[in-house]
Amino acid sequence: MANMHHDVDIDNPETQHEESDVNIRAIFSFAIGLFVVAAVVHVAIYFVFVYFNNREAGANAVRAYPLSIGQENRLPPEPRLQNNPKQDLRDLRAAEDRILTGYRWVDRNAGVVGIPVTEAMKLTLQRGLPSRPAAPDTPGPAAAAAPAAPGSGNRR
DSSP states (O other): OHHHHHHOOOOOTTOOOOTTSOOHHHHHHHHHHHHHHHHHHHHHHHHHHHHHHHHHHHHTSOOOOGGGTTOTTOOOOSSOOOSOHHHHHHHHHHHHHHHHHSOEEEETTTTEEEOOHHHHHHHHHHHOOOOOOOOOSOOOHHHHTSOOOTTSSOOO
């Protein structure tokens, strides 16, 4: 059956194709016009960008405000941010280690000297901790505040 259609020669002289279906010249003219408009828009955007860039560079220039004259080196109030916190921590620990592991004057006029912690611990073990002297046989505050026994005759 598939061969039946190929063997038949259909000739219809009244049917023809349209020769003016597509205007090639109009399509190419539109494409060229579109390309030219796109190029002009790109060039215009480039010049607008250059203009805004130059304007922004001029706006960011250092301006001398009347109230800021003479205050260039003024620091903000405390507390300020640390520039190098890791180094600050190292310096703090080194200073603490010097205090804890070295001898120093606490009060030279009174003769008070700071000694290393390890030496202070050894002296404490040798001498012992200070204690209070034994109190004389006087009733303490707990004994004075105790209620009187019933029937002791303290009635009013």
